[in-house]
Amino acid sequence: MTIINSKSPNIVANLHASLRSGSQVFELEVTSIFPSTGITAILGESGSGKTTLLRCIAGLEKSVKGLLKIGETTWLDDKRCVPTCEREIGYVFQDARLFDHLNVYGNLQFAVKRSHETVKKVFFEEVVHALDIGHLMQHKPDQLSGGEKQRVAIARALLIKPKMLIMDEPLASLDNARKQDVLPYLAALQNMFNLPMLYVSHSTDEVCRLADHVILLHQGKVVIQGSINEVFSSAQLPHVYQRETSTIIKAKIIEKNERWHLVRAEFDGNMIWLQDHNQSIGRTVRLRIIASDVSLSLKDEKESTILNRLEGRIACIQMDSRGATALVTIDLMNTEIVAQVTRKSIDDLFLMVGMKIWTQIKSVAILG
Amino acid sequence: MVNSVLSIFKSPTMKFSVPFILKISVLWILLFLCPLELSNAVAVTQPTPANSYSLNIESQHANVAVASNFIKPMQQLKAQFEANTPHTIRVSYSSSGKLFAQIINGAPFDVFLSADQVKPDELIKRGKAKAHERFTYAQGTLILWSSKTSLVNNSPDVLYDNNFRKVALANPKFAPYGQAAVDVLNHLVLLEQTKSKWVMGESISQTYQFVATGNADIGFISFSQKPDYGSYWLIPEGFYKPIKQDAILLKNAEKNASALAFFQFLKSNEAKNIIQSYHYNVD
Amino acid sequence: MGLTDSDINAIWLTIKLAFTVTIILLIIGTPIAIWLAKTKSWLRGPINAIVALPLVLPPTVLGFYLLIAMGPNGPIGQLTEQLGVGLLPFTFWGLVIGSLFYSLPFVVQPIQNAVEAIGQKPLEAAATLHSKPMDTFFHVIVPLAKPGFISAAILGFAHTVGEFGIVLMIGGNIPMETKVVSIQIYDQVEALEYAGAHRLSAIMLGFSFIALLLLYSFQKRGLASKFRIGR
Numbered sequence: 001m002t003i004i005n006s007k008s009p010n011i012v013a014n015l016h017a018s019l020r021s022g023s024q025v026f027e028l029e030v031t032s033i034f035p036s037t038g039i040t041a042i043l044g045e046s047g048s049g050k051t052t053l054l055r056c057i058a059g060l061e062k063s064v065k066g067l068l069k070i071g072e073t074t075w076l077d078d079k080r081c082v083p084t085c086e087r088e089i090g091y092v093f094q095d096a097r098l099f100d101h102l103n104v105y106g107n108l109q110f111a112v113k114r115s116h117e118t119v120k121k122v123f124f125e126e127v128v129h130a131l132d133i134g135h136l137m138q139h140k141p142d143q144l145s146g147g148e149k150q151r152v153a154i155a156r157a158l159l160i161k162p163k164m165l166i167m168d169e170p171l172a173s174l175d176n177a178r179k180q181d182v183l184p185y186l187a188a189l190q191n192m193f194n195l196p197m198l199y200v201s202h203s204t205d206e207v208c209r210l211a212d213h214v215i216l217l218h219q220g221k222v223v224i225q226g227s228i229n230e231v232f233s234s235a236q237l238p239h240v241y242q243r244e245t246s247t248i249i250k251a252k253i254i255e256k257n258e259r260w261h262l263v264r265a266e267f268d269g270n271m272i273w274l275q276d277h278n279q280s281i282g283r284t285v286r287l288r289i290i291a292s293d294v295s296l297s298l299k300d301e302k303e304s305t306i307l308n309r310l311e312g313r314i315a316c317i318q319m320d321s322r323g324a325t326a327l328v329t330i331d332l333m334n335t336e337i338v339a340q341v342t343r344k345s346i347d348d349l350f351l352m353v354g355m356k357i358w359t360q361i362k363s364v365a366i367l368g
Numbered sequence: 369m370v371n372s373v374l375s376i377f378k379s380p381t382m383k384f385s386v387p388f389i390l391k392i393s394v395l396w397i398l399l400f401l402c403p404l405e406l407s408n409a410v411a412v413t414q415p416t417p418a419n420s421y422s423l424n425i426e427s428q429h430a431n432v433a434v435a436s437n438f439i440k441p442m443q444q445l446k447a448q449f450e451a452n453t454p455h456t457i458r459v460s461y462s463s464s465g466k467l468f469a470q471i472i473n474g475a476p477f478d479v480f481l482s483a484d485q486v487k488p489d490e491l492i493k494r495g496k497a498k499a500h501e502r503f504t505y506a507q508g509t510l511i512l513w514s515s516k517t518s519l520v521n522n523s524p525d526v527l528y529d530n531n532f533r534k535v536a537l538a539n540p541k542f543a544p545y546g547q548a549a550v551d552v553l554n555h556l557v558l559l560e561q562t563k564s565k566w567v568m569g570e571s572i573s574q575t576y577q578f579v580a581t582g583n584a585d586i587g588f589i590s591f592s593q594k595p596d597y598g599s600y601w602l603i604p605e606g607f608y609k610p611i612k613q614d615a616i617l618l619k620n621a622e623k624n625a626s627a628l629a630f631f632q633f634l635k636s637n638e639a640k641n642i643i644q645s646y647h648y649n650v651d
Numbered sequence: 652m653g654l655t656d657s658d659i660n661a662i663w664l665t666i667k668l669a670f671t672v673t674i675i676l677l678i679i680g681t682p683i684a685i686w687l688a689k690t691k692s693w694l695r696g697p698i699n700a701i702v703a704l705p706l707v708l709p710p711t712v713l714g715f716y717l718l719i720a721m722g723p724n725g726p727i728g729q730l731t732e733q734l735g736v737g738l739l740p741f742t743f744w745g746l747v748i749g750s751l752f753y754s755l756p757f758v759v760q761p762i763q764n765a766v767e768a769i770g771q772k773p774l775e776a777a778a779t780l781h782s783k784p785m786d787t788f789f790h791v792i793v794p795l796a797k798p799g800f801i802s803a804a805i806l807g808f809a810h811t812v813g814e815f816g817i818v819l820m821i822g823g824n825i826p827m828e829t830k831v832v833s834i835q836i837y838d839q840v841e842a843l844e845y846a847g848a849h850r851l852s853a854i855m856l857g858f859s860f861i862a863l864l865l866l867y868s869f870q871k872r873g874l875a876s877k878f879r880i881g882r
Contacts, residue, residue: 085787465843
């Protein structure tokens with residue numbers, strides 16, 4: 001396995017940009033410090049400024065002011081703005097943007113010849129293999145499908161040996177079948193090349209699958225940011241995302257049950273049953289537990305079809321002043337889980353912080 | 369090229385709308401048709417003088433082709449002619465060569481005032497005119513002129529002294545004044561010496577331009593072109609073959625009263641005086 | 652073919668002039684075309700118009716003012732005299748300079764259009780791939796704008812070959828120096844040498860036709876490749 005980047009600096013972005021499009025002006029105002037290990041996702045609806053933020057970080061927007069630091073390197077401050085060609089980034093555009101006058105091999109070589117560090121043949125082959133584009137080398141871009149184009153674009157960005165990989169909705173222009181094709185590659189990339197990644201998406205599903213850190217944008221401003229679990233289990237999630245409130249955790253498969261076609265996974269000392277999708281024992285999987293799939297009971301309801309029942313203590317109750325629901329954070333062994341219940345239930349059951357409570361998890365999404 | 373032209377119209381600096389182009393095109397077409405109407409109107413409103421050559425109230429007009437070097441005298445001749453007769457003439461100025469080409473290809477000229485005798489000869493040979501319907505209407509005078517005040521002191525000294533960068537002359541291949549210039553240089557035995565400094569104008573007017581703009585220090589031009597400034601040498605007549613300019617009446621003009629009248633007028637004393645005042649010789 | 656020495660000299664001179672002008676125009680026209688394609692400055696409109704002027708201005712007007720400007724009393728003439736170069740009218744290089752003005756839009760506009768068609772996207776992609784501006788120019792813009800460059804070269808060359816008005820005004824009809832084919836034909840007509848004029852004109856016509864044929868067949872091929880069916 002080849003490691004591109006062994007240093008993992010933090011990224012500081014205090015950015016202000018005013019973009020004019022016709023008579024409309026879009027203001028981007030972002031203050032953020034995010035780690036550059038793992039994948040940081042920028043989430044938001046269309047028009048929230050995600051692509052603009054990416055372009056500012058890449059240096060493609062000239063009108064941006066503020067501060068941008070990658071670890072010790074400053075790319076933007078009052079005195080200077082480092083041009084894009086001197087920033088060690090790899091950028092995967094939403095529309096791939098392969099060079100029409102070159103075939104796939106030519107496109108890749110374009111990057112190889114300009115890489116920030118020498119690209120050894122071994123590395124080249126690793127990348128080609130990882131993205132499964134070996135059989136496309138002689139093809140011209142107009143002969144490739146959408147998914148193939150994106151894979152080539154990702155390979156090309158990797159071959160520049162960047163210090164950071166930026167991806168702008170790489171799956172947006174693909175249909176579902178293609179998405180399923182490319183998604184595993186993206187997930188694997190992070191592991192294989194150990195490259196900090198900045199990933200823009202409007203799909204919470206993709207973000208939940210891939211991200212370690214999330215920045216949520218709305219109308220050019222940061223609404224909430226933090227680790228993936230912090231953000232998704234937060235009561236501060238904007239109204240439009242409230243249905244997505246969930247707990248995201250990593251669990252390890254420890255047991256298989258052939259008879260019931262289930263596997264048992266363990267997270268922080270807690271046990272949970274999952275459907276058997278041929279995961280191997282010992283493997284770590286990412287799980288998403290949607291808050292509205294978690295119900296609470298005062299005692300362990302054994303006579304119920306819900307298999308996963310975990311004991312814990314109520315750590316926090318946050319009422320939604322406008323609606324009927326409330327978000328309850330439950331302390332399980334060494335970890336927390338969130339449940340969305342009605343305010344009426346809280347009242348009916350006299351739920352209070354500190355109380356012992358049983359969580360019933362109706363369904364768990366396995367994110368891979 | 370079409371794409372380039374079209375792309376100008378597409379470029380933001382020139383946003384024409386289709387209706388606008390249509391209006392302009394219609395306007396253009398009308399403008400072209402108008403003159404025919406206008407000149408007829410003029411002809412009708414002209415007063416009939418006492419000593420009219422013709423008894424017809426509605427007179428024809430004649431088309432006269434004139435060599436460019438004769439523009440100034442011709443303008444005065446036309447004015448005089450039209451003032452004293454009920455006839456009108458329309459004049460086209462160009463080089464004799466071009467006019468010749470147009471005539472033999474059917475241009476509707478009635479009278480041709482050439483800058484030389486060669487083209488009238490050729491027209492007669494080709495049956496476009498009769499031999500007896502030609503005469504020399506003017507004889508040109510050649511001078512060596514400079515726009516600089518003291519360069520030419522009425523002698524060929526400047527040529528002998530080689531005191532110039534370029535000397536302009538009309539193309540001797542087809543321009544009579546150019547041929548005359550070559551005659552002069554031959555006479556002075558300076559042809560070979562000066563050849564490397566020649567610049568040739570396509571017409572006598574272009575030759576004049578070269579000297580007037582200073583690009584040629586000196587040049588052989590017609591006396592009638594000489595302005596008030598600068599310096600010149602009036603070349604003795606014996607140094608060059610006479611520049612005889614012949615006028616010719618073309619075949620289709622034989623029934624044209626105006627053409628005949630004008631042709632006669634050219635031979636009159638009145639006309640001769642005008643021509644002489646522009647430094648041409650007449651017999 | 653029955654061509655005289657004078658004819659052949661004129662043809663060689665014309666080709667020499669057209670080549671020189673085309674190459675110089677490609678070199679100076681390209682940055683102008685790229686600037687015009689990319690700039691957002693308010694100057695874009697006026698400069699577009701200035702570049703396009705020779706398309707609508709009668710060549711004799713252009714030639715006449717060049718004659719004055721290059722003369723001893725004009726700004727260009729005074730500059731050339733100061734530089735010790737002498738005066739430009741009646742010289743080959745004077746024609747070159749005149750032709751640079753005259754054929755400028757024919758070279759600038761195809762390149763400008765081709766570069767505009769490329770748009771920002773490939774250039775941004777190149778920048779993210781560590782490609783500096785000069786590098787991007789040679790390895791992205793030029794290959795993608797190649798049809799535009801070729802059109803520009805063919806049009807510039809053909810247009811200069813056909814030039815007449817400017818040469819008429821500032822040429823001076825000097826063999827091997829300024830006597831190009833169009834002047835040669837003009838002289839033959841003036842001197843009533845119609846046979847010679849027909850011969851040369853036929854050659855000019857043939858040449859122009861072939862040039863345009865090349866141009867259009869080339870452009871069509873460029874288009875065709877865009878519509879190739881992919882998966």
